[in-house]
Amino acid sequence: MKKKIWLMSLALLLAMSLVAIGCPAPQLVPDEPVPLLPALERVRVATTTSLYDTGLWAHLEPMFEEEFGVELDVLYAGTGIALEWGRRGDVDAIATHARAREEEFVAEGYGVERVVFAYNYFLIVGPADDPAGIKGLGPEEAFKRLMETGAGRFVSRGDDSGTHGKEKAIWREAGFDYEVVRGAEWYIEAGRGMGPTLVMASEEQAYTLTDMGTFLAFKADLDLVPLVTEGDILLNVYSVIAICPERHPRTNIEMANNLIDFLTSPAIQRLIGLYGVEEHGMALFTPAAGMEGK
Amino acid sequence: MTEIGQGFVKALELIISLDPEVMEIAWRSLRISAASTVLASLICIPIGGLIHFRSFRGKRILINIIQTFYSFPTVAIGLLVFLMISRAGPLGFLGILFTPAAMVVGQMVLITPILLGLTISALSGVDKAIKDTAISLGATEFQAIWAIIKEARYAVMAAVTMGFGRAISEVGCAMMVGGNIRGFTRIMTTAIALETVRGELELAIALGIILIGLALIINVVLNIIQQRYT
Incomplete structure (x- = not known):
């Protein structure tokens, strides 16, 4: 009796761990090795807390995912940490607001190009x-x-x-x-x-x-x-930078470029300009694609 | 006070209505912590047995070091794991930073000292006669260790429970190596941290209640097992 309980709890724990790793489909006898990571393509952007806390990313994320069939992972941190993640190749793109440091980042060869997309x-x-x-x-x-x-x-x-x-x-x-x-x-x-x-x-x-x-x-x-x-x-200018694939070959440059095209597209620029109007009575951002002098 | 009261009522509503966001986050928390606890247990219990079983120079010091690491700051472990698995780090080729796998690894590192230390303590409580008997009956070292672990199973289970408790309740490491990505690496503790500073207190309170509820259930079940079978 005692032994049974002991074995049962062990089996339960093992089953739990298999479910946990092979999530979301709990398959105890998988046809092929359980992938440690989901196979779906992902793209990662590190953004400043000031953009994240406004909810703008949560608003745009599903649209981007729908359009490109990809999972967009939005990480939030101060511009300093976001740039550091970029330098280490841990993200595919960064969306920040510190012009001098962004230009330095590009000049050092970590970023492809600084693309302005909004300001307030x-x-x-x-x-x-x-x-x-x-x-x-x-x-x-x-x-x-x-x-x-x-x-x-x-x-x-x-x-x-x-x-x-x-x-x-x-x-x-x-x-x-x-x-x-x-x-x-x-x-x-x-x-x-x-x-x-x-x-x-x-x-x-x-x-x-x-x-x-x-x-x-x-x-x-x-x-x-x-x-x-x-x-x-x-003046507070937000820009997006794709991480340079020559520097970090494993980053997802294709999707990073898609993200930049997405953010600067007329339809999304319009949405950025309208974001917050309903809730706060005024826009939180002014769209700024193409205003590279900022 | 009214804020707390209202938050509590809203939180209970979220739980009772099985709010998809709350359930999704709670379920992810459970899965990640269960995985890390099971994997760490499979490694630590045998090693703990081995440390207990063998006598070697520096054993006392080793155990002291293990016990010191019980309270290792979770953010320090987060930083360590981050540096290892960042693309610029030695294990960067795995590409697991900011994924649930990274959080499992982080939690495993985090609870390894607790599992090792408490396993050793648990086994120390077993009558030495069992080891001697097993050996005299011709058991190999591993058979003898297995016999001792079986004898101390409830104390070992308590060790595993402690490990699970620390894994599911920590926030520093999960935030650093998981990144709190919505729908991917957001778990109860990181969600509470975020929602609290955002002023979304209902969600934070709801997750807090679930977290405490889980701890309660696990402890009660463990107690029942221990009382019934010892």
Whole structure:
């Protein structure tokens, strides 16, 4: 009796593991070796958290999969990590927003070409009572005011992302050494994606720099208001880059190119321009295919 | 407080209505963790038996090291596995990064110390006479180890359960090597992490309830087996 139970549980465990590996079709006696990976073709894109958190990818993913008969795997991370995955050949394409670093990535031979597909704007948000009094200022002046008054706190992404890069650029333009800013007592480095950083800023009633898309997508849950929205430096351009097949021959360059064609096609550009209008009353992105000067 | 209450009600609705997304994620979690637990057990229980059975120099130290690794940070294991299976890494040719297979490997590495250590502890509880008897009756080393493992089966089962518990509840490694890809590598813990920061609390709570429920069921079943057959 005891032995039976012991054997039965062993058989059950074995069956479970076979089902688990050979998923989704549970076949205990397969005709051919159980593939460790599903045979379906996959293409992988690493995207920034600011694009992912808006839900744009979840919106476009099924359309791309339908059109090309492929599984699109969307990974989200800060631009820094997305570029690193690209350098290592772990993804087939990257969709990021840090022009200088993207151009460097292409120049180093990791990416084929930087293709712009959308833009929107960054904005500085903060508590409605605005303790540092930055409302309506330009972004550089606003940062200067934060630094000089020390009133109110600032939550930084602090994750080497595109948004973080933009924030550093604004500090530089405002005339401050970023290392000095980092040391300030009121400066908080979240080390997380755009959504979580906004939630944290809201909880702390602090200022933060955010892209328009994520802010609109999260607005309902936040106790923050837009304070600084005008300034050339706040332009936020999204581009997509296929990983260079000469550098990483095992990446799926064909599907990466399909993805780029898809994102820049007139039909999808139109959809990108309409995304969010229904829910937020305004578009989260402006389509920008062909605007390579950005 | 109302937020938690409402989240809880919505979460129960999601579970009772067998919401396809919740069920799909939970089912994937179960499959991946079951696979990693079974595969790791098949490797670790015999090796644990061997370590227990043989006496060699440094055995005490080896066991100490194994026990230290019980609490190895999951993100550190994630990083290690990531570096190994990334295309630029030594096992990159396998191409398994950001797939369920990578998560199985990660979880196997993660629970190996627990399975080894607890197997050794379990076997230590067996009367030494059994080993001696088996040997004197002419059993080979493996037959003797098998006899001891059989004797300690409930304690070994508890070890396997512990391993499964750690595998299904960890998030750091799964996030790093699986990538939390929707419909492919998204499991309960990574989904909870994502949905919480997105403010989709109902889904997060529903998955949390399922996770705790699973742990409860497994423990109750294990307890019943142990009480009935020991």
